Amino acid sequence: MLNFFCTQCNKSYPSDTKAWRCACGGPFSLSFQPPRFDPKVLVHRYPSLWRYRETIPIESDEDLVTYNEGFTPLTKHKFSGIDVDLKLDYLFPTGSIKDRGSTVLISKVRELGISEIVEDSSGNAGASIAAYCARAGIRVRIFVPDSASPNKKQQIELYGARLEAIRGTREDVAEATHRVADRGVYYASQIWNPFYIHGVKTLAYEIAEQMKWNVPDFVLAPLGVGTIILGLYQGFNELRELGVFDKFPKIVGVQSAQCCPLYDLWQKGKALDSYLSTTIAEGIAHQSSPRDFEVIESIRKTDGAILIVKEEEIVQAFSQLANAGFYVEPTSAVVLPGLKRLAESTSLSNRRVVVILTGSGLKYRINSKRQGAEQPKANI
Ligand SMILES: *Cc1c(COP(=O)(O)O)cnc(C)c1O
Numbered sequence: 001m002l003n004f005f006c007t008q009c010n011k012s013y014p015s016d017t018k019a020w021r022c023a024c025g026g027p028f029s030l031s032f033q034p035p036r037f038d039p040k041v042l043v044h045r046y047p048s049l050w051r052y053r054e055t056i057p058i059e060s061d062e063d064l065v066t067y068n069e070g071f072t073p074l075t076k077h078k079f080s081g082i083d084v085d086l087k088l089d090y091l092f093p094t095g096s097i098k099d100r101g102s103t104v105l106i107s108k109v110r111e112l113g114i115s116e117i118v119e120d121s122s123g124n125a126g127a128s129i130a131a132y133c134a135r136a137g138i139r140v141r142i143f144v145p146d147s148a149s150p151n152k153k154q155q156i157e158l159y160g161a162r163l164e165a166i167r168g169t170r171e172d173v174a175e176a177t178h179r180v181a182d183r184g185v186y187y188a189s190q191i192w193n194p195f196y197i198h199g200v201k202t203l204a205y206e207i208a209e210q211m212k213w214n215v216p217d218f219v220l221a222p223l224g225v226g227t228i229i230l231g232l233y234q235g236f237n238e239l240r241e242l243g244v245f246d247k248f249p250k251i252v253g254v255q256s257a258q259c260c261p262l263y264d265l266w267q268k269g270k271a272l273d274s275y276l277s278t279t280i281a282e283g284i285a286h287q288s289s290p291r292d293f294e295v296i297e298s299i300r301k302t303d304g305a306i307l308i309v310k311e312e313e314i315v316q317a318f319s320q321l322a323n324a325g326f327y328v329e330p331t332s333a334v335v336l337p338g339l340k341r342l343a344e345s346t347s348l349s350n351r352r353v354v355v356i357l358t359g360s361g362l363k364y365r366i367n368s369k370r371q372g373a374e375q376p377k378a379n380i
């Protein structure tokens, strides 16, 4: 049995605990040593994220809740003269990168024999968890902000989850969820539950394998609470421990300048009390992260960075990506101005830069957004 440990006070808990955080309030991590594994075994395996089965901490194959998802394409493209490899993680069964974490987390829920869970989300995580619960026959309540994309809310409900739309901020939604979790309903949270990160880490394994077990120089991803960044760090760190390569890619997180608590913490050591949450990048509009210091520490250890981009840049990048054939949601588009910002401070020639495209544009509708958010002009 693996243990959880508290990232704040180091107290240890069995990983089958129903507690969703430490008594001190800190988030858990999983104490996990990846077993030795030889990439040669992969040759005959199905191209899904479960090809890295040995490194995923679920005991029995019978408990896996999976659609054979993952191993998304790594596709070359040139933006403003910069060569990049785009990781097409919007091509998951529910249309976002969240499925990486959900397949592992809901497998764990099944392994624990739990029949009802609760979860909160700005939309994508909710849709993802709802789909995996549909497949596993697990009852689920999903809390979202009332202002979440109608398409995401519809998707959650159609998967059969009970949708709880809460008037207020993303943080009000989290509080309502914590009240249910504190009454004993298992909290399958992408933010709090460490098993989720052990699904996201397959992103690093896939990138490494698709690059013939080389490590890229940079990896760029949108940054909200930081599960993508933490998953990338976890995966690349395991690959280092396994001796696959000896350096890290520089991990770069991109936030909206309107809502950038982790950037401020990184740059100035202190976040503001509140931020505008009307950014069009709704998937990363978080006022804070329970894992803020873990995220910053991971980025620091890879010699990476946190960058911020303006609202009009996100709107423009959303159209630019679609024009290039990559139909992603605005949240995903932050990486493009992030790439430009990175190129202003570092030479990227002869560097391998991987850019993660996280969510499908099919869930997003121009003009369906709440007041105050900037609108892309439909170019039709
Ligand atoms: C969840 C999500 C992110 C950000 O992930 P965090 O873990 O909050 O940093 C980025 N893009 C999309 C489309 C997402 O759904």
Ligand SMILES: [Zn+2]
Binding pocket: 006, 007, 008, 009, 010, 011, 022, 023, 024, 025, 026
């Ligand atoms: Zn603690």
